[in-house]
Amino acid sequence: MSARCDGSTTSEDTGSGYLPIADHGVIGDLRTAAVIGIDGRIDWFCCPRFDSPSVFGSLLDAEKGGSWTVEQLDGDVTTRQFYLPDSNVLVTRFMSDDGVAEVQDLMPIARPHDPDHRTRIVRRFTCIRGDVRFRVRMSPRFDYGRAEHTLDLSGAGTLVFSTDGLDLHVASETEWEKVDDGDAETTFTLTTGECTTIVAAPEPISDDCYGHDSDPAVISATVAFWQQWISQSTYTGRWREMVHRSALTLKLLTHEPTGAVVSAVTTGLPEDIGGERNWDYRYVWIRDTAFTLYALLRLGFLDEAASFMEWLTCRFDNHADNDGDDDDAVDIGPLRLMYTLDGDPPPEETVLDHWEGYRGSSPVVIGNAAAGQLQLDIYGELVDSVYLYNKYGPGISYESWSQLCEVAGWLVDNWDQPDRSIWEVRSEPQDYVFSRLMSWVALERMIRMTRQRGLPGDIAGWMRARDEIFAQIMDRGWNDELGAFVQTLDSDRLDASLLLIPAVKLLAPTDDRFQSTLRAFEKDLVSDTLVFRYDTSDGHDGLDGSEGTFSLCTFWYVEALTRSGRLADARLALEKMFTHANHLGLYTEQIGLTGEQLGNLPQAFTHLSLISAAINLDRRLGD
Template sequence: MSCKIEDYGLIGDCETAALVGRDGSIDWLCWPAFDSDACFAALLGTPRHGRWFIAPAGEVTRSSRRYWDNTLILETRFETADGTVALVDFMPPRGSASDVVRLVRGVSGRVKLAMELVIRFGFGADIPWVKRTEDGALLAIAGQDMMVLRTPVATRGQDMMTVADFEVSEGETIPFVMAYGPSHLPVPPPIDPARALRDTEDFWTEWCSHCTYEGNHRDLVMRSLITLKALTYAPTGGIVAAPTTSLPEKLGGQRNWDYRFCWLRDATFTLLALINSGYTAEASAWHNWLLRAAAGAPANMQIMYGIMGQRRLLEWEASWLPGYEGAKPVRIGNAAHAQLQLDVYGELIDAFHQWRIAKLELDDGTWDLECAVLEHLEKVWDQPDHGIWEQRGAGQHYVFSKVMAWVAFDRGIKSAEKFGFKAPLERWRSLRDTICRDVCEKGFDATQNTFVESYGSQILDASILLLPAVGFLPASDPRIRGTIAAVEEHLMRDGFVLRHDPREVSEEKQPIEGAFLACSLWLADAHVLAGDFDKAQALFDRVAAIANDLGLLAEEYDSGEGRQTGNFPQALTHIALINTAHNLSAANKPAEKPAVQRSE
């Protein structure tokens, strides 16, 4: 059985990532990229579906773990009756190949350890052909994939896996280095594990030195920034929503989705998190990915793309995997990529506008793309869509989707006015006003004094919390005050915010999932804008308190079970945490403006 979701740590090389359990087992790794097939898939099945386990052979009396300061180097300590060992896991910045390095260090005494390596390409389905190379390395090949393991420890085959028994004494370090390469190319050359450790530590500490955030919870913000960097596919600048697929939104449930792709919806909040923290190079890479991915006919623009901008993210089910704690199906790919979700048009235009406000350089063709997007949006903004939560089934007139259509024209107008671009301003202003009236007339329920999920509905959803943040109405407006109060009354569970209204029970919605962590932080942001700083701080502290011991957060939190749920670690959660921390920090310094306010 795999660990609890919060019992995993993350290592990565900015092209892919692995999850390491506190028991010393790497249970998830897609190689060579985030969206590749997994070679270790025990996370969604059993050890027989692939894992790499290293731990003491005897009873562990105590274990602890930590990241080395300002790095993505994970150290797990195991204490036994015979002594203490440290397992140091990391992935060096990508060289000629991708490597996973595991160093077993003797801290005290002499400890017996066991290694169990189960390589299963193709998400646990493909058993490789394994042989020795001339230099004694272990080589595994199946189809297009090749992995090579180098270690001074003697290994042996046993029951379709590779095992080893060894000992480590105080002051001794035993390395294990595994590299990936395409099977038709030469075997990846060996690397020096000690040198790789130094290089990896230098890479991360230098990167972290650029962080400009100096407010409260700096360690947690820094860990969130490191996580965001780790979820970035360095060759293109695309940022995946999570490195995993099919970790369930509800334990044992069926809402299991593949998040190893890049969502346009996260664009503006991602840019703000990076720019406000001092990472303009990463923000620029993300912007350039956005521009390339969205290029082409606006009518064909998608809500998400692959890490290299791929558009066909066909969804299928890995039927041989039993799922995380039995949560089936395990889905690969994401059919939601083909949905109409109007809010992404607003996110795209807003992201470009925020980039200009930050006085950072944009591609010369950006404004032409924006004008083409807005021309298309004029024709489709009043159509039903599938909304921010990507509901499967018939479309609806979601309030947040309409508001983001308003944002698209609002930011287009502001960019044209502020930066002197040629634009049909009179027509855009008229459309902006039309959309605003439409939302306020059809998306506001006067009997409850709140905006609602969709036109004609009486239920809420957490996306309406973003209305003041995007500048649709000020936080002081009685309708926004009423919306915040209604969310607190109907969408709160155990101090956290649900994304769906529990008054509407269906297979697609609550109460079949946990609280959506980003939504709790959106409520905190709304409180900041409304001047309710104590409420905002309390919400932030509540989310911060459920981060695991390494500072990592999943998509959701099941307060009844006291467990994190959903794909992990989740970029949107960490982005929201960064931005809320900035907002709270700015609230304590009146001369500064909260980063969440996007309406300039």
């Protein structure tokens, strides 16, 4: 099948075996997630957690990655997808002259923090009209395709794929047969009103369990879970559908047992087709989660913020080791920039050289070497989010405040040094202005919290360092010739991260220096409202190749226009950006110059910045 721009497919041959990245939806159970193509294939699923090795991975190798495919056999078939309203239950519609059928895909969730929760994928097939014949094939490839498996077909309608350390149990009302490579296949016909369900789980599926999962009530219960959650949102303004889809996506990226939030559910999807900028985003970035906390707080979701605060408190108790990725060990500070869901360092970066990568984009990388980098900006994003939690939530505990004071003390002594900053470059550390900006934010917010709540703290020391940072940004972070703030001290390179200057209140949005910077960005980094994060043409970031426009930066641009009073321009830019969402309202990390989505999906950074941009612009536009 091939994709149409409206989010549908036809039975034409795709050629490469890869759907466009945008032609996917995601389901999940707050433990892990499955990525489902618009043709019904599950081509990415890690089990039992977001960061576990993949069971289905054809998203990164069409031949060797493994998949769970669904094919309507008769007629010229067109497919479309949508989420059931205000939920993460995905429906794929198969339409032909012979009939119309739907596949409802979900990972059941009964209630929040369910002690009896079990991870399962439920696929319910329903014939809406006519007669439809389906062929379903299960081709798991455990451990990123590195582990052999066996297949047990001994039970009627049941099968078990087994490998060392993990089994995949399948239950259905249909009969299966073994096919090549230890795969299993079933073919069945449904007439109007008939249904059948296939359930897969990493543990045995009892008859009672299967009966429950195959019952329509499990779909209703899961839809109700998501709808009840989103009903807590306080946002009632314009673009409610886009904002709530983004909120549901951020919730989907949350690991409920720990309160952590992963940055995406995939690894290795390219920022440039055929290029090397392919990273593993299935970890917990302090920066991304802090921004997520900010976005959810804006919508009134305090429970998620509290869960993250609890997770974060544990990280303070387990300070990062000085294990930088340079030959000379670097003090990476009291916090790492990223962790696993359990709060451990991510695994060493490894290349899966037996996989070709999405459309030949290699290397396919698991783990993330950036975990050993010093990135000073994370402290500003973190403290700013804690400040908002303290302001709009129940307030931080004394223990957390004491830990933050230690962080602030470390930052006072360490802000003025080279680092890798927000974009996690693979070149040598430099004196990034954005890192100075967010260090200023960290200390300024600590001062605010001390004064507002009467909390103890080294206000005098924080103020001295804050003012030194401000002076350095104004003196050496500003380029008179360009008329703009620049990426690193005393340089001439622009960086879209500095669009946040008015948002974090370093300067007023109407300040001449910021307005001049905004004009410089529009000249060199903005392409028809889409924004590049910086110029990659000379490889100064330590990587070859180019990349698309950065969706996070585009939403930051919308906010900068809003704060500058250019509301018509902001609204146009936001509406244009909405056209780059996929058919389900999901975003990846980047948008190519021809409008294709690039990078891992769904990208937390993009969705949280959408929420912030929409809320701020809606408020300025008024009723």
